Amino acid sequence: MKIATWNVNSVRQREPHIRRWLERVKPDLLFLQEIKCEEPAFPAMSFQELGYRSDVVGQKSYNGVAVLSRIPILVTHRALPGLPAEDAQARYIEILADGIAMAGIYLPNGNSGGDAGYAYKLAWMDRLAERAEALLRDDTPLVILGDFNVCPTDEDLAAGALPPTDALVRPESRARFRRLLWLGLTDAVRALQPSGPAYTFWDYQAGAWPRDRGLRIDHALLSPTLAERLISATPDRRERGEDTPSDHVPVLVEIS
């Protein structure tokens, strides 16, 4: 089974890129982040032509997640359990597919909104850990994948790409990412490539892509039984070199 995640930075701008990638890679499931639209504006018909059903959790202008699937799925959650009901940010979709719980996430960046913005990120990560814990307690095979907006270690960013005060590298963010690993989840990319750059994002500015000054912030975390079935897990750098790309590339995970 091929499962992928991609922050596309507007699904309407990236529709041709997504179509090309689906045809080339043929994933069973593709989780999208930053679709930046409400469900009526989502180009579901375009993906349906290629054999993919769309399930969308959208909002106007910002955020927004979705999953494209060519196998039967059941959407189980359209928001992260445990968050206040009045929190309308579209950042979470959870499904069941082939007996596996899959959570597609767009974790808050945490750099805007001052102290409150960063506190929101940390609270969101706390709720995510609680959700993971609940699913693992039931022995549900689980993958959490998406844009985590965390560089887990100093190897996950080019030297000097971010100041040490950035919300993507601050100790509190990294500690919460490690908490997910301590629950027994495996970082799929790092399981197969323990060290060295495996960037998934390059800023549009300052020549970040030609200079290869990237970040590794898009991840897939696997529960123990899924980790034993892991075949491959790789960022698809090629997409960053296409015309009018997203600033993120897809991360593709293959499970036996």
Next chain:
DNA sequence: ATGCCGGGTCCTACCCGA
């Protein structure tokens, strides 16, 4: 370490991302 790019929207100057 801000806003150099590139999305979005009150359609056009400004907010946001990482």
